[in-house]
Amino acid sequence: MSHIERPRYQCALGGALVTINAIERAVAIVHSAPGCAASADGAATVGAGYWGSTLTDGRATPSTNIIERQVIFGGEERLSEQIASTLDVIDADLYAVITGCMTDIIGDDVRAVVSEFQKQGKPVIVAETGGFKGDSNLGADFIWDAIVTQYLTPGLPKDNRRVNLFGFVPAQDVFWRGNLLELKRLLGRLGITANTFLTPFDDLKDLKDAGRAALNVVFSDVHGVKPAAVFEETHGTPFVSEPLPIGPTATEAFLRRIAARLEIDPARLDEVLAEEKAYYYGFLTPLTDLYTDQDFQRFGVVIGNVNYSYAVTRFIADDLGWIPYLVAVTDLLTDEQRASVVARFEEIPEILRPKLIFETDTDRIKERLNEELASEADPYGSPISPAYVIGSNLDRPLAAELKAGFFGISYPITNRIVTDQYYVGFRGGLRLTTDIVSALVANR
């Protein structure tokens, strides 16, 4: 490990916290020093297009706010007091105790504290999420593991038209709510009920009964994979890893795979695909003059997390017809996780396969891109002009330096607000085309 410049994630506690915050009628009880919850979700709520806070998030997050005294003498008593009082004051159906660095270091036995409440039948779960254990994505895995093993009803009969959607870390995917809702709509058209869990319209009961699903779809090669494996072990539901489907090509492929797996009527599938494609092309076709006359093909530089970097690259290659040049994956990954990402990029035809780098620091991304550019034989010094950068707000200076177009799609996004926008599916692809091309005509 080494230091990181302006990390594009929070700590494990942060990932667990925002996940709970995104689940309706679930509330976190943070067992940590006073600033941890505010640090973690302050970052997520601003960086995720001003997500903001709902009723039990932000400064309303129940927190033990432990200080030196508890660090020395232990914080278990304080935690027990806080769980009891939270049950009295906050009107929720799931209470998730999550811990910060110091409580993990001093070794509070939080599981023992929580089990006292569980014995009384209280809906309290616990995950140890000390920030030094890793980033938000790991923290989201920790809390999903806790939900799957401590909250879900075991032994439910399977419904072979029901799936659970995983792999979304709120704020890390700035558009998680819109994306989930659109995936739910699309699958719904095929007669599949998709549980999304992380939108404001989800019912906690669907989470409790998530074991009924015949399949778990993890929209990531990394995030959510571990808890999906735990889910399979505990509740017998298998899982598949799917890339986030953006645009007509990826979405059609995704729906065909799912339909085959769940044995959906092929005629119904074709009908849905035809209608959704017609929507995309119905709006895209009239843009043809603009796109071709202005030569809006670009060399693409894509910067983002595991999920977006691949999904966006596929979209610009397959649907926009661009040339992906360099992709920087900014997540902290194990070797094994890296290998799975590399394997995924190898699915891109060689002629369009970009240079793939794993880099957490904004400044290093620039350096490595420049090294790459310097190695190109181009006496005019503009090997990737015209270029376009699709990344986060942190990458705007890079785009400016390259005199490239820019659009922000990965965390952090602070220059617009995000509500129900989405980029998945056919319509999401249309939205992404609209946004990307809009940036090219913005100064007219």
Place this chain on the structure above:
Amino acid sequence: MGLKHDKVVPGREDRVAACMAHGGCASGMGKQDKICLKNNERTFSQAGLCQLLPTLGMLLTLPDTAVIVHGAIGCGSTGFGMNTAIRLHHVLRGNPNAKDSLWFTTNLDESDVVHGGEQRLEETILTVAEKYRPQSIIVLQTCTPSIIGDDLVGVIEKVRPLIDIPLLYSHCEGFKTKVWATGYDVAFYAIVHGFIEKDKEGPPPKKGPRQPGERPVVNVINLASMGKPDEIEIERLLNEIGIDVVIGPNFANRETVRRMTQADLTVSVCPTHDDYLVDYLHTEYGIPFVLKDMPIGLANTRNWLLDIARHFGLEKKAEELIEREESKARQAVQRFLPALKGIKVFISAGEFRAVVTGGLFQELGMEIVGLRSYHHDEFGTEFYEQLVRAQQGKDFPVDIANFQPFELINLLQKVKPDLFCGHVYDNGWAAKLGYPTITIFRIFDHYVGYRGFYEVAKKAARNLRNPSFQKRLGENVGSAYRPEWYQQSPFAYIKTDASPAAAA
């Protein structure tokens, strides 16, 4: 001890007997046993801030500075939010091309927790110095390295000779203090030690006495919650009575900070915020200070200006200016007064800001029906009394709370104000209950001085004229709390050493 000799900045609960948990009446503030107040705790509590956050917010404003947060990966992650605010500050300061703030985490992981993080910190400082070439580097020590025993000062003194720019540091572990306002002290500590005490050139010498005819220079200590418009108003007023100003240390560079040691007087805009630095400049440089008021509202602005003017025998000029400005401002707010008369307002912010803003509202004919302060210390005490007196003895509830929205929401439902005026992240709670809101600071707007008096009146009248955003929200947003909570006292979960919380 004081800023110069403290090894570690003391928590404000010890230094100024600050209190974080109390519920009572304005008329009773300051009359309780201090120690008892200090030890109040909540048996149900919601997330606060830690001292790291205000420290980071202040230090990220220093131009061309790299901040290294020594700890686990999450501690500095609010940098993004701070960066947006700081960018806007720079834009307002006529510097639209300001670079984004730069910060790093040493990213301590499980193995570092076992083996220590000193080496990582050392490497980080050296790499950042070499690669990013900032004008200065600041290292902030968070909880994790402190618990595992990293020797921050040892590392700093080891690398200081190796780099040629100022190296600032501070201990600001969140678990060390309940009072996050300690973070202001921590930022001052880092700035003073880095740019003055341990600077390569050493501390600047004391300035000699002013020559006859030389215009006096005063330091005005700015706040992250004070925008450029407010700084302009302060500068304008002081300039008009013949005083020059140095504004810092937020957004200031090394030179400006060092210049602050050469002033004739230090003026605070918020005593609670500034006393640690003010005291340093006084003790080490003999610079007298004015640490009493905040120039918000007519009476407070008057007192503030006169106190400063008195130091230089400029009372007469100040009186004239005040007469002129007051009559203009009073004239200007005339058209808003009918809409504001008798409006019941609830205020929520840092204590000093809250009480002086209360005075401003009273001058506009409004009545205070409740107030929440983030903490309580002696600087605020006398103002509560004044506020009660100014509304003919009508008392009001006071909640001392580092946020704790559950208490606020309960209290609001009991006092039902016509208008809520709160700090960022406070207004939302009132808005979701349907109450009209105005924000108590916004860096684009005027709040200070005469222009501020006018603008706040205008803002309040504008919001009261159409509060439908909040009203509709109130009709459509549910409650996170159990119905029984609203039946209880808003202070039911505060326990003192003597009395356990009523609800516990």
